[in-house]
Amino acid sequence: MKSPARGIFGYAKSHEEIFFFEGSVKGKIASPRGENGFGWDKIFQADGFSKTFAEMSLEEKNKRSMRRIALNKLKEFLWPKN
Secondary structure, X not given: OXXXXXXXXXXXXXXXXXXXXXXXXXXXXXXXXXXXXXXXXXXXXXXXOOOOHXXXXXXXXXXXXXXXXXXXXXXHHHOOOO
């Protein structure tokens, strides 16, 4: 079954200025495999990869994780590269 995974981080500069940063990874729900990670990492397999997130090393997973994508967007917002 196809299913995107999304991670969202929020940042409130003030009560009036609230920003959201989303990361999304396309993938599918797979049979449970792997011992790493947490939550549903054992059943999420990103498109283009033969491993579930739980079968990947932390370094491997962080290169494509929806949380990492969202955090990178937040980081760029807070500390832009000019």
